[in-house]
Amino acid sequence: MLNDKISISSLLDADSVLLVKDPNTSKELLITQLSALACKDLSAEDAKDILERVLKREQGITTTLDTGLSIPHCRVDELDSFKAALAVIPQGIKDPLTDNITIKVMFLxxxxxxxxxxQKHLQMLAELSEKFKDSFISKLTQAAAPQEIIKIIKE
Known part of the structure; x- marks a missing residue:
């Protein structure tokens, strides 16, 4: 498994995808919701600790790219495999650490x-920045349901 490349689609299913319709949702709330989805099979204590680490990391420097993709992430001692969750925000939300970037997709x-x-961690960051270009993000924001988002990602 360590030599195999991790694919974005292998980490997600419809239950780990949020379609966010409220334009007043905050980045912190989205991170909290996505962290809960990614940590659903961990203990409550581990999940809380991971959330705190992700939020702390996001305070220092934004992980939002100019395409509108935000990639909150962290490395965790307690894990032996990758965990992920995705939010698609069609109307976008403001990134509090930037003046001119709107978050349209968040992949935690x-x-x-x-x-x-x-190396796999770095490959994941590279794959995300390569795949989530403007046209791909635009397709995702037009999806009507999490199942449709998963279908687009697997194409």
Missing amino acids: FLSPSNPAFF
Whole structure:
């Protein structure tokens, strides 16, 4: 498994995707919701600790790209595999750390902090920035349901 590339689509299913319709949703609330989805099979204590680490990391420097993709993430000692959740925000929300970037898609992922996973962590970041270009994000924001979002990602 360590030599296999992690694919975005293998980490997501309809239950790990949010379609956000409220333009007043905050980045912090979205991170909280996505973290809960990504950590659903972890203990409540571990999930709370992970959320705090992701939020703290986001306070320092934004993980939002100019395409509108936000990638909150962290490496976690307690994990032995990747975890992820996705939010699509058709109307977009403001990134509080930037003046001119609107978040349209947020992909939260957690990776094992085991050094053997570090290259995969970097590959995931590269794959996300490569796949989530303007035209792809536009397709996602036109989706009507999480199942449709998953279908677009798997295409």
